Each structure stands twice: as C-alpha cells, then as structure tokens.
C-alpha cells in the first residue's frame with residue numbers, strides 16, 4: 001500500500017488535504033515539515049504532503065527553504081484547500097472560555113486570526129505549536145489547563161473539544177496550497193484536477209551584481225511568452241542581500257520554450273533547480 005507522510009497529527013489541515021487525494025492509502029503523521037520531506041527523500045514513504053502557501057500569510061518559509069537547501073525531492077501535484085479556523089476548548093472550560101490563560105496553534109493559524117485575537121482576547125498570550133491539530137490534542141489531553149486551540153472542525157470532533165467561536169480567520173478568502181512531494185519527477189493526476197500545468201524552478205542568480213540582471217532573467221521568460229504565476233525571493237543564507245528566487249511557470253517543463261529558457265538562464269550564470277511539473281487539485285472545506 002502506498003505510504004503518505006503528512007504534517008500531523010490526525011485532523012491537521014494537511015491531513016485533510018492528504019486524505020482528499022489519497023482516501024484509501026496509508027497516511028503516516030509526522031511531527032514537522034522537515035520530517036515529512038526527509039521521509040520522502042530517504043524513500044521511507046512514497047510521497048509527502050506539506051503546506052507551502054497561505055492566501056493570508058504567504059509562503060510557509062520552512063517548506064520552501066528546506067526544498068532549496070536541504071533536499072532533492074520533486075513536486076508531483078498540488079492541492080488547494082479552503083481554510084476555516086475555529087476557537088475550541090475542552091468541554092470543562094466551555095462556561096468560562098473567554099478566561100483561558102493561553103491560546104495554542106500553528107503560527108500560520110495564529111497569524112490568520114490576528115485581528116480577531118487582538119480585538120476579542122487582547123490579553124491572552126499565544127503559544128506557537130507544531131500544527132493546529134497538535135494544539136487541539138494538547139487541549140484534549142490537559143483538561144486541568146485553562147487553554148484553547150485554534151484548529152478546524154474535524155479536529156474539534158476528533159479530540160472531543162467544543163467550538164466556542166467559529167470562523168475567526170480575519171479574511172473570508174482563506175486558502176492554503178499544499179504540495180505532494182516525491183523522490184522523483186512524476187506528474188500525479190487526480191479526478192477533477194485543473195487542466196493547467198505548472199512548473200516550479202528555484203533560481204540562484206550569479207553573485208556578480210551586474211545592473212539589470214533580474215530584468216535579463218525575467219526577459220528570458222517574457223519573450224518566450226512563458227507566463228509566471230508567482231515569483232518570490234528567499235534568503236540564500238550566505239550573507240545579507242543574497243537571495244534565491246522561486247518561480248512558478250504555467251508550462252510543462254519539457255516544452256521547447258522551457259528547454260530554451262533553462263539553457264539561456266544557465267548561459268547567464270544562473271543555477272536552475274527544478275522541482276518538476278504538476279497539476280492542481282482543489283478540495284472542499286471540512
């Protein structure tokens with residue numbers, strides 16, 4: 001049976017995304033994103049599902065940085081899921097939920113609810129946790145602690161918690177993108193996936209700070225009419241001002257224009273790390 005690693009525990013948003021793609025495979029919870037990626041890289045599992053970008057909070061830096069600096073794995077598919085955050089407590093604390101002493105959740109989830117938390121519970125400290133579901137589990141296992149978690153509805157059911165405030169994310173359009181990673185290039189397709197193909201490249205520009213270099217790099221894509229759906233920079237971790245770029249291109253990697261683009265980028269002195277071509281699949285909320 002195919003093994004799928006995901007950022008756990010059960011009922012995390014990543015688990016829901018993984019389950020929607022692989023409803024009858026063996027899903028293996030991991031404690032952190034690097035553990036998921038390492039499990040794929042060392043071929044202990046067939047694929048891993050990890051969060052990569054949220055519509056309100058942007059990139060999940062740990063995922064992008066680990067893919068660039070630490071591992072050689074490929075994107076085989078991506079999943080887009082709506083995200084609804086709820087505040088939940090152990091049943092013993094329902095009557096006085098607004099007097100909880102700490103609110104636990106994943107840093108992205110806390111940030112997605114920033115306005116709500118600062119307006120409604122301004123004096124309650126927040127504590128970052130490895131995932132929303134891990135925070136829910138913590139509340140369930142510690143009824144003696146006066147704490148709350150921000151997590152999804154499935155987590156409330158799974159861990160026997162009571163939702164005291166629903167939909168506390170600050171903006172209505174809250175979606176997260178998850179990647180399905182494998183140890184080799186292999187385009188997975190799922191029933192209902194979007195027809196658009198995307199390729200992700202990570203570009204390291206040469207360090208000799210020439211004027212117009214980024215313009216030159218972008219023109220490699222522009223004159224070939226290769227449509228970029230995203231460009232973002234992240235630190236190279238070699239010095240201040242040193243960055244690499246992540247570009248998502250709406251084209252299949254083996255297209256003649258893409259092969260030409262890669263050749264020209266290499267000629268310009270860039271290093272291209274390809275994460276492969278893949279399609280997008282959209283899920284519904286839990």
Ligand SMILES: O=C(O)C(=O)C[C@]1(C(=O)O)C=C[C@@H](O)C=C1
Pocket residue numbers: 007011012013014015051054060083106108109130131132133176
């Ligand atoms: O904590 C979870 O449940 C996760 O799956 C992680 C994660 C994230 O990294 O952004 C996934 C989706 C939501 O945006 C909040 C948290």
